Amino acid sequence: MLPETDLFQTPLLYFQSDVIAENAAALRAALPDNGRLIFSVKSFPEKSLLESLKPHVDGFDISNSYEEELLTQINPSFLSVVGPLASTVAVDSIPGKSVILYQDHADDAISAGSHDLLGLRVRVTDYFQTSENTQIFTRFCFGRNELLKRLRSSADDIAFHFHAPDHRLMCVSLFSSFFESLQQADFALDRIRVMNIGGGWNTSNTDRLRSVCNYIERYVTAEIHIEPGAGLIHDAGVVICKALRKHTAGTQKYLTIDASPELHLRWSLPAFLDQERYGGDDEIQLCGPTVFEGDTVPIRGNFDVIKCGDLLVLSGLVSYSVSWNCTFNGIPRISVCVG
């Protein structure tokens, strides 16, 4: 059910909280009893959505001080932290020291931040040059004496925190090489209190999630945390926008709308929700009002039936759209409504 059209301004991102609740329930069902489902705030840092997610998740994952500030308004019971924060309050909720095995960065330096998190960053290029997860983790985690020395000498419990942009890397073979490397290094596995296995989890990979969790439980009794962003919300929202202008150039068909693919639909491949009316095989470039040449995204539809002024509802929205939302060239931020 969409909101009454005279009650909102376009463009609007409209989320259905029941879809979010279903996604959360499916992911939770794949976790062990002591698992925690955490929402990764970077994928949608917006207050009304976070409020609506709160009853369905065990906590939130934040990565910068903006998200931290947003979360103080939500008052979550649990926070997971990767990036630099403004205060140490949130860090206090992290059990023991966290070792972050993160694979998004260009440098592979071990860093000990001001709040005493140990970080190990793995080079993306190196990571992808080999298909053998074993080598990668042996090389980048346990070849590094400093990290192991610090882990061994610290009396704290340890929270391991993994994340890779390609979620398929989060598989049983990764964790078998991880635990075996720790055992070879005489690291006491019972010191591991949390295994956070990052984002990328969604309703279509719950079988892998279940088998990874079962596998981890063979080695440790730690809580298993997941922190999906996209997987909780990607299919729960639509963008409601207006058709502003149509034109053709040669065989190319252009439709300008008041939402911006660059600012409001980032990483989306939209489709018309109303397929009966707008569905078709014409290749149409949806153009935003930013005057960027890159502010376009392809969509299939029936170009002739679309009239200027029509209200269009686009599905196929992925998350992260609001994360990139700015007011470049005077384009207003998209409004968000959770129903």
Ligand SMILES: Cc1ncc(COP(=O)(O)O)c(C=O)c1O
């Ligand atoms: C540390 C960390 N956790 C979780 C996520 C969320 O990933 P996704 O939206 O693919 O679930 C990200 C995304 O970059 C991340 O960097």
